[in-house]
Amino acid sequence: MTRLPPPANKKLGLVIDLDTCVGCHACAVACKEWNDGGAFGPLPDDDPYGAEPHGVWFNRVHSYEVTGPGTRDPAPAAPKLPDPSASGRRASAVQSRESCTAEAPVPGPRSPVPQMVHFPRSCLHCETPDCVTVCPTGASYKRAEDGIVLVDEDKCIGCQLCAWACPYGAREIALPPAKPRASDAGHKDSKRGTMQKCTLCVDRIYNETLDERDRQPACVLACPTRARMFGDLGDPESTVSKVVAERGGYALMPEFGYRPVNRYLPPRPRREGAHAAAAVEAPTEAILDTERLPPLLRWLDKALSR
Amino acid sequence: MRPALPVILFTVLSGAGYGLWCLLGIALAAGIYPLPGAGILVPLGFGFVLVSAGLVASTAHLGRPGRAWRALSQWSTSWLSREGIASLVTYLPMLAVGWLAHSGHAGWSLRAAGACLALGALATVVCTANIYRSLKTVRAWRLPQVLPLYLAFAVLSGGLWLWAWLALASARSVTLAFPLGLLALAVIAAVAKTAYWRSIDCTPPLSAGDATGLRHLGQVRGFEGPASEESYLTHEMAFVLARKHSRRLRKAAVILFADLPVVGIAVVLPYDAAWIAPLLAILCLAGLFMERWLFFAEARHAVAAYFPQRRS
Numbered sequence: 001m002t003r004l005p006p007p008a009n010k011k012l013g014l015v016i017d018l019d020t021c022v023g024c025h026a027c028a029v030a031c032k033e034w035n036d037g038g039a040f041g042p043l044p045d046d047d048p049y050g051a052e053p054h055g056v057w058f059n060r061v062h063s064y065e066v067t068g069p070g071t072r073d074p075a076p077a078a079p080k081l082p083d084p085s086a087s088g089r090r091a092s093a094v095q096s097r098e099s100c101t102a103e104a105p106v107p108g109p110r111s112p113v114p115q116m117v118h119f120p121r122s123c124l125h126c127e128t129p130d131c132v133t134v135c136p137t138g139a140s141y142k143r144a145e146d147g148i149v150l151v152d153e154d155k156c157i158g159c160q161l162c163a164w165a166c167p168y169g170a171r172e173i174a175l176p177p178a179k180p181r182a183s184d185a186g187h188k189d190s191k192r193g194t195m196q197k198c199t200l201c202v203d204r205i206y207n208e209t210l211d212e213r214d215r216q217p218a219c220v221l222a223c224p225t226r227a228r229m230f231g232d233l234g235d236p237e238s239t240v241s242k243v244v245a246e247r248g249g250y251a252l253m254p255e256f257g258y259r260p261v262n263r264y265l266p267p268r269p270r271r272e273g274a275h276a277a278a279a280v281e282a283p284t285e286a287i288l289d290t291e292r293l294p295p296l297l298r299w300l301d302k303a304l305s306r
Numbered sequence: 307m308r309p310a311l312p313v314i315l316f317t318v319l320s321g322a323g324y325g326l327w328c329l330l331g332i333a334l335a336a337g338i339y340p341l342p343g344a345g346i347l348v349p350l351g352f353g354f355v356l357v358s359a360g361l362v363a364s365t366a367h368l369g370r371p372g373r374a375w376r377a378l379s380q381w382s383t384s385w386l387s388r389e390g391i392a393s394l395v396t397y398l399p400m401l402a403v404g405w406l407a408h409s410g411h412a413g414w415s416l417r418a419a420g421a422c423l424a425l426g427a428l429a430t431v432v433c434t435a436n437i438y439r440s441l442k443t444v445r446a447w448r449l450p451q452v453l454p455l456y457l458a459f460a461v462l463s464g465g466l467w468l469w470a471w472l473a474l475a476s477a478r479s480v481t482l483a484f485p486l487g488l489l490a491l492a493v494i495a496a497v498a499k500t501a502y503w504r505s506i507d508c509t510p511p512l513s514a515g516d517a518t519g520l521r522h523l524g525q526v527r528g529f530e531g532p533a534s535e536e537s538y539l540t541h542e543m544a545f546v547l548a549r550k551h552s553r554r555l556r557k558a559a560v561i562l563f564a565d566l567p568v569v570g571i572a573v574v575l576p577y578d579a580a581w582i583a584p585l586l587a588i589l590c591l592a593g594l595f596m597e598r599w600l601f602f603a604e605a606r607h608a609v610a611a612y613f614p615q616r617r618s
Binding site: 065 | 307367368369370371373374376377378379380382383384385386387390437440441442443444512514516517518519520523524525526527528529530531532533535536537538539542543607608609612613
């Protein structure tokens with residue numbers, strides 16, 4: 001049924017740390033790999049080895065450049081920044097060129113070096129999502145017991161209204177291949193023409209054939225910087241809830257009223273002058289004052305310098 | 307949004323069919339329809355062709371058309387489901403009107419069937435508009451003009467066909483109020499659509515800062531998308547093709563669905579040139595086809611904010 005279940009206490013979801021994510025796409029690849037072979041697979045691709053590969057991913061990693069005062073530590077020390085006027089000119093030129101699309105400039109001093117923020121994007125398993133209620137068939141549903149939003153692929157008619165209703169781009173349809181290949185002939189193609197989305201690895205997290213520490217979403221296990229955490233965000237005592245409270249984890253675009261369960265941890269402010277300090281340190285290393293070294297090292301330096 | 311041909315065909319053709327049925331039903335219910343028997347069956351049948359062609363076209367938009375029947379189950383929450391039910395239920399009064407007209411019945415039974423036909427047709431168009439209106443992700447479709455415009459375009463395009471039939475079949479017996487009403491409706495629709503276009507031009511799109519929740523840190527600029535190739539999302543939601551031609555297309559659409567019908571009606575009435583009437587109905591449909599293409603192509607989906615801005 002596409003009626004939403006009554007609010008549950010258990011809200012399984014992910015916490016994604018934008019501070020430590022390095023944008024390696026390992027989560028996206030691990031997700032694709034598991035879900036291609038897992039209970040919800042296959043995730044068919046069009047032209048996978050050709051010029052324009054095209055297919056469904058449940059998880060995609062974007063990269064953004066953030067320029068502004070908010071990316072720096074509000075330290076009282078005067079910033080030692082190389083030629084701020086040049087970068088200011090460049091920034092304003094960029095802005096005027098993109099005046100139709102760019103957002104309003106943030107007042108205050110501008111950081112000359114933009115901070116990269118890598119941003120994994122997947123289903124947020126919202127508490128009150130329209131992707132469930134707009135579904136005409138009941139294929140799109142939210143589980144009452146743990147809040148996971150799933151698609152019943154045996155019911156989905158592929159009208160794509162749920163994907164239209166999602167502002168987070170969580171849903172992608174597996175369309176029939178544009179150019180069917182001979183090798184597809186005997187392939188199990190039951191998933192063609194139906195909507196696909198993140199299952200929160202529901203076939204892993206409850207899977208008793210797996211080792212207990214492996215009962216986590218594939219993306220969480222794959223992350224080399226542990227920027228992804230899985231847990232019950234409905235329980236204020238859970239590890240994920242505590243880290244959200246501590247780091248000020250936030251929900252994406254709350255104005256839509258879908259009440260996402262997943263939380264993003266904001267990037268920590270960068271230390272003031274970190275770049276300038278690095279620039280100054282590099283040459284001092286080259287000009288080594290040998291006279292100030294202990295005698296043994298001074299002799300070694302002489303011997304090695306010959 | 308990507309303008310999908312099946313959806314455009316459905317909303318334009320079925321819209322015209324339901325508008326035609328609606329006016330025919332109202333005229334029958336009010337007892338002011340001038341022709342009996344075949345005079346009812348011809349526009350009723352033509353409406354059936356328009357409605358059914360649109361409905362069949364709409365199934366081409368589905369990934370699994372064979373399962374379309376499942377869409378009738380979730381009427382409690384889904385406007386698409388309600389639309390499916392309304393569209394099928396409306397066939398019942400259509401059959402009733404057809405049978406009554408064929409067997410020469412008149413009086414209260416035909417009036418009641420006509421009223422049901424008009425209500426069913428209206429309800430279906432309301433459901434269609436609400437499918438789009440209910441999507442919070444597309445700001446343009448949340449505008450207050452969307453529902454009235456869907457109704458106005460359905461009645462206008464269907465009304466032109468009904469008037470064309472009446473003008474060809476019995477030019478003298480048609481009340482003058484009908485074409486004049488259509489003329490007024492065309493003007494109102496053009497004004498409302500222009501207001502809609504002005505509103506969407508003034509609505510700023512969501513930015514990457516809004517989408518990522520990082521706006522408070524500074525200016526957020528898309529550096530790299532998630533894939534080197536197009537994906538379903540960029541293809542379907544971040545549709546930018548030919549938006550730069552939208553000004554010309556807007557003008558052409560208004561000329562076809564409003565200006566030419568208004569001038570045409572003004573010419574047909576005094577000079578009794580009934581043959582122009584069906585031409586106007588066809589031009590109006592062509593204009594609405596452009597209008598509907600723009601309705602999708604110009605609508606920006608929230609998810610586009612995640613992707614690096616591309617030139618339109």
